[in-house]
Amino acid sequence: MPRYRLTIEYDGRPYRGYQAQADLPSVQASIERAVKGFCGQDLRLQAAGRTDTGVHATGQVIHMDLDKDWPPEVVRDALNAHLVPEPISILEAEVAVGDWHARFSAKERRYLYRILNRKSPPALDQGRVWHVKNPLDAEAMHTAAQRLVGHHDFTTFRDMQCQAKSPLKTLDLAAVRREGDYVLLDFASRSFLHRQVRSMTGTLAEVGAGRWTGEDVTAALEARDRKACGPVAPAEGLYLTGVSY
Numbered sequence: 480m481p482r483y484r485l486t487i488e489y490d491g492r493p494y495r496g497y498q499a500q501a502d503l504p505s506v507q508a509s510i511e512r513a514v515k516g517f518c519g520q521d522l523r524l525q526a527a528g529r530t531d532t533g534v535h536a537t538g539q540v541i542h543m544d545l546d547k548d549w550p551p552e553v554v555r556d557a558l559n560a561h562l563v564p565e566p567i568s569i570l571e572a573e574v575a576v577g578d579w580h581a582r583f584s585a586k587e588r589r590y591l592y593r594i595l596n597r598k599s600p601p602a603l604d605q606g607r608v609w610h611v612k613n614p615l616d617a618e619a620m621h622t623a624a625q626r627l628v629g630h631h632d633f634t635t636f637r638d639m640q641c642q643a644k645s646p647l648k649t650l651d652l653a654a655v656r657r658e659g660d661y662v663l664l665d666f667a668s669r670s671f672l673h674r675q676v677r678s679m680t681g682t683l684a685e686v687g688a689g690r691w692t693g694e695d696v697t698a699a700l701e702a703r704d705r706k707a708c709g710p711v712a713p714a715e716g717l718y719l720t721g722v723s724y
């Protein structure tokens with residue numbers, strides 16, 4: 480039974496997140512239906528991460544075990560054909576080696592958060608960015624973000640419904656840069672808590688707006704209290720961009 484590794488992208492707006500849920504649209508359910516249409520097989524996909532409602536992906540990784548040995552390009556093209564017109568695309572398909580697992584073999588996950596920082600609302604990027612009208616200081620945000628890098632108790636930036644066993648995580652990268660009207664935030668870690676990236680982004684935006692200082696970010700982190708967190712950034716600006724193995 481060959482295992483196929485798939486790299487996918489999707490627009491998260493029509494879905495209630497990646498994970499399949501009864502009677503609700505999801506990325507997982509859509510791809511599983513495409514597999515059924517392609518080869519008639521009922522299966523459960525495994526994924527590197529479960530994105531929330533409205534969150535996008537440009538480099539999500541999933542795997543599936545098929546009963547038949549198909550050429551990878553056939554799997555990719557057939558699934559894409561069965562996914563039309565949904566905003567999901569299979570970018571790459573390859574045969575996995577050994578006991579490789581999309582979730583458990585992952586060593587790092589990377590996220591990008593996109594903020595459109597201008598007075599005028601988005602036209603082409605509507606639903607794909609967080610629109611912040613007032614000016615943000617990206618350099619101040621970057622400097623403050625370095626206070627979050629490293630091994631910490633991230634309880635402050637953890638959603639109350641998070642099911643992770645521990646709030647201890649190691650954040651390998653937190654970088655903020657400006658590109659024209661866009662403020663872009665990059666984060667990397669082996670794993671993240673539920674809504675951790677959106678919580679950190681909302682807090683850093685407070686720094687960019689001049690309402691918080693870097694010391695406030697440190698105080699919030701050290702409080703280990705969800706109430707100390709800044710506003711949670713909306714889902715539409717967040718992208719799962721890649722997984723390293």
